[in-house]
Amino acid sequence: MGMAKKAGRNTKARIVAAAWRLFYEQGYEDTTVEDIVFESETSKGSFYHYFEGKDALLGSLSVLFDEKYEELRPRIDPEADAVETLVFLNRELFNMIDNSVSLELLARLFSSQLVTRGEKHLLDRNRTYFKLLYQIIRDGQSRGQLRTDMTANEIAKAYAMFERGMMYDWCLCGGEYALGRYSALMMPMFLQGFRPER
Template sequence: MAKGNNTKAKIARVAWKLFHEKGYEETTIDEIILQSGTSKGSFYHYYSGKDELLASLPEIFDAKYEEVMQALDPEMDSFDKLMTLCFSVHDLIESDIPVGLLASLYSSQVVTKGDKHLLNQNRFYYKMVNQLVDEGQRRGQITRSMPYYEIAHMYALCERAIIYDYCISDGGYALGEYTRKTMPLLFGGVRVKQEVK
């Protein structure tokens, strides 16, 4: 990730952490700047104001996905990589993202006629999922019964379904724990059973 993208993601991540801890209304731009270790100029280079940060969640998620991807063992089973990435981001959501603001983002994506940030196929997220499913198919770890892009779409659908349920349940359960139980069941049908040697 380029330095500029790192700064932008860092500002967004700090902002969302403060929104979670203090509430959106009580969080000031000055606090975001101070805690992110950036300048006022940097903040306004990337964001016109606090409201624009509400649309920055996909950037936060992508920064987390990229961070986790870099730490994964390249030899790890591709299905397990996908699960690790999902669990990591859902843990981040549970710890740093206020469920009310997450629900607002999801509802805005349902009614908007314009840019649907969560579905932007140019995001790191979609490129990464497509790449991992393709890798898993080539390694014989993920079924070849469907094209990689259809399986990647299923993965995103399963992730969104869990987050949607978390939102309509008003964050009433531990998202990370629930995802660890649910995601392998929802998405597990694409995994090729490996023969025990």
């Protein structure tokens, strides 16, 4: 990644992080572009270079998630069991959602993704999320921790689907349970099914 590209990613990530922090703390409606520019210590020019306006930020949750994965990547123990690593990633992501993402906005993101005709960034395979999953799953298969009668791609797809399903249900139920706690019960059970047949 060249310096300009890296600086660009950092600016965009700073804007996204600031926006979601403000959405969570003061609500989407009450957050202005000026607030976001101020909070992210960037400029209006930078903001409009990346986003057409505030609404465009609703589609940026995947950027926020990918930043989280970049931050978690060095904390992954390469010797750990693949299922444990996947459970760890899910727990960290869901705790972040519990603590910093407004339910109303997550619901808004899901509804916009269901009706969009454009690219569905929740399904974008070039995201850090999918690349990291794929790598963990492939390693797990080569070490005999995950079944090989399914491709790494199929397992990654199933994991992502289960994760989205839990987020969707949490939105549907109006966040009446802690997402992180619920997934800590369900995700290990789900992933057991991807162990090799003994």
